[in-house]
Amino acid sequence: MTAPHATFDLFDPAFVADPYPVLAQAREVAPIVWHEGLGLWLTTTHAAANDVLRDRRLGRIFRPRGASDDDPWTVFDWLHADSILDSEPPKHTRLRRLVAGAFNRGHIERLRPRVEEIADELLTGAAARIDGGRFDVIEAYAEPLPVLVICELLGVPASDWKRLRDWSQAIVRMYEVAPSVEAQPEAQRACDEFASYVEALSAERAARPGDDLLTALVEERDGGDRLSRRELVATVVLLLNAGHEASVNGFGNGLASLIADPAQLEAVLGSLDDDAAVARLVEEMLRHDSPLHLFERTATTDVELHGVTVREGQKVAALLGAANRDPAVFADPDRFDAAREPSPHLAFGAGIHFCLGAPLARMELQISVRALLRRLGAVRVVESRRRPTFVLRGYEHLVVERVPETRGTAPGWSRRG
Template sequence: MSAPFELSDPAFLADPYPGLASARSEAPIVWHDGLGEWVTTTHRAASDVLRHRGLGRVFRERAAGHDDPWTVFDWLHADSILDSEPPKHTRLRRLVAGAFGRGHVERLRPRVVELAGGLADDAVAELDATGRVDLIARFAEPLPVLVICELLGAPTSDWKRLRDWSQAIVAMYEVGPSPEAQQRAQVASHEFASYVEQLAEQRRGEPGDDLLTSLVEARDGSDRLSPRELVATVVLLLNAGHEASVNGFGNGVASLLAAPDQLDAVVAGLDDDAVVQRLVEEMLRHDAPLHLFERTATEDVALHGVTIRQGQKVAALLGAAARDPQVFDEPDAFRADRDPNPHLAFGAGIHFCLGAPLARLELQESVRALLRRTGPVEVVEAHRRPTFVLRGYETLVVARRAEAAATSETRG
């Protein structure tokens, strides 16, 4: 049986969940003709695919030779934790986790609070002056890049360049990227890699109290990260961290604002860490920032009634897993106090996101900072990205609730 949804259908991109539910009613794993691979439809199937050792991340190089424009793009992926398997993955994760383990994430909390508060103040100033503000452009996009600049010790003035490089590279993860998108990804890969190489060279001569210095110094006995592995790690950290935070925030805030009763309860409980933590987990579940994560069979694998042949791909559909009624009560409803909440937004198994603690920290402090300053607001204009793999908003314009009602009456 074939999955009953088409990834190029604008209606599906606007709201994929009915189509994913229809596929779930057929089988836990179904074939998708458009993708030419298997896809999961349930939470259990997605979790099993992510954890099965016969299903790995097998990166296929694009470059035909060393002078091919795709060369840097290729090694940025082949030498990263995300696209490697044991024993290489085990070695890389041990080294990178050791660098992260020096307390860099928790050390950043006061600075994250400060950055989020400053951006929220600017957003509220615009809201007061004009009656509306785009939360993506003014808040969600700059914050995670500024945080990663702080984490790495990079100049915060470079955040727009880093964001643009990240967006160009991750556009390649969508289905059928255009020739223009492919060219932008090639250029961004070269420029981003060169930038990180220069920054790493500075840290070798002038160590600092930052993650990049720890990565430069990371050792396990005589083993250490190679220059390419170090660069690939930093690029992955920004690409994954930026997209997860921006999309997780935009999707989650839109879901929260569409449930006014939930919003009022959250605003009243912002001083309670548990309230904010549960809210963030529901933001990540209800409208997942990452919808598709691929694996390739390194051997024939039998799962949930199908056989995935060696060399075939299978995609864990994380958005489908997050709306599985066998795991989540009222899965289509946004419940800010949902607990437990075993979503798969950060993956599972050996590729579970190493940056999950940082992403959670950013989301918790950013939503707290914003809602403390704005109080109840409503969405007055929103535009989705025309993408499925990385699901998010291009714009999410809000106004204070009373002003939003007046705007609607004027338009009517």
């Protein structure tokens, strides 16, 4: 039997701009298809993606780039090999338990008032641009907000947020299916600098503990079943990279989808005081145009999945964007529906690698989108530019302007702030 094949080009600008029609066509071929160019299997349905993410025979196996201690990729290697994301049980079980123990000390919920303050401060700082006309919500709002929140969570000086953002952006360029040659030395330098920065901060917390997540992680490191030095650093780097990229892209993609449907936007503006409605809006933002599109696993033995055999050593990738537009799970999946419920999307993954920071990301998005829409009211996109990437899908720029108020506008459409 000939394996079902996918022929789409992940580097085609038209595909990157809007992959969903092509992914829908691939879904008609089979739940799992072979992509010759990538040399791996790809899921096209929600059920197949969910099974790939949950099947324990499919591991998250990191393959080091460096061959020796002299190789310049050594730091990049251990930052990933010693992280929760690229570990499997029993190491993953131990790391997740230790990190979750630090997270569960109330650090997330205590941040809520501070996240609200950060959102308000950013919008107040951009008030001249907002009131004067055009406003780039990525540059001035969506990008700095999650990094500042991570700084607050970890106890990192807020003045360092741009350094952390630049390190994160350099590292995550290596997560694309074919990163550029130029991206490699930039990621190498970012890993070196970021690791040294976290190690210095950890030493400070060991000497002078604070009421922050980094102190909690240091205490986990210094306990009986401890995080090693590298595991601690890798955890902090992962928290920034995953938390920053998911929040920025989820916000920008979701806001663009919402604005594209004036009727949906009007309904949302009229229900911003309803916590449940805002929560549903955020879930739809994450589903409709997911911030992460591809998550790889490797078969540790031959695995039969949805009519194909994934051989030991072969890779299979869950296409999360395709899963979240599957009509077998989501009615009218290409339509942005801010009131959609339930919404069993896979934007945060599933199984043992389900995103540990999902509660923080949801809280950030709910606070930030509510604050923005209260301040702006009705808006339209006047300029946008997508990132030229598929795995991490998002906007580099998303410039909006207010829509002039008209008679009969819904509550919440008036200017605020």
